[in-house]
Amino acid sequence: MGDRLRRVLQQQARKAGREYARSKRAYHEGREWGENHAGEFDLPVDEEDRARIVCRRHAEKRRVAVNGDGQPACFEDGHPDCEGCAEDVREGRVQTW
Numbered sequence: 001m002g003d004r005l006r007r008v009l010q011q012q013a014r015k016a017g018r019e020y021a022r023s024k025r026a027y028h029e030g031r032e033w034g035e036n037h038a039g040e041f042d043l044p045v046d047e048e049d050r051a052r053i054v055c056r057r058h059a060e061k062r063r064v065a066v067n068g069d070g071q072p073a074c075f076e077d078g079h080p081d082c083e084g085c086a087e088d089v090r091e092g093r094v095q096t097w
Contacts, residue, residue, distance in 0.1 A: 038066040041089050044096050054095040056088075057081035061097050 026048065038051035043066065045051055050063040053072060057079060064072040070090035076082045088094035 036065040037068045041066060041070055042092060043089070043094070052097050054097060056085045
């Protein structure tokens with residue numbers, strides 16, 4: 001019974017950690033980006049109105065807020081992949097999921 005209890009506690013701790021990370025990310029996105037403009041760019045969104053895009057820089061699916069300039073929250077100024085992604089968001093040709 002000790003191993004089972006330890007596994008359950010570890011699962012619950014991981015779940016709490018993921019929830020904490022998600023809340024922290026949403027808080028920072030909200031403070032940094034203000035209003036989310038994903039709908040203005042006709043992007044598919046999740047239940048929290050974050051755009052569902054495929055990151056060109058890291059080649060992974062992401063759910064991010066988008067500012068009024070079409071820049072995702074993960075945007076890094078001066079990085080060619082990020083610049084291209086923001087341009088694609090504005091022109092409506094960014095890869096989504």
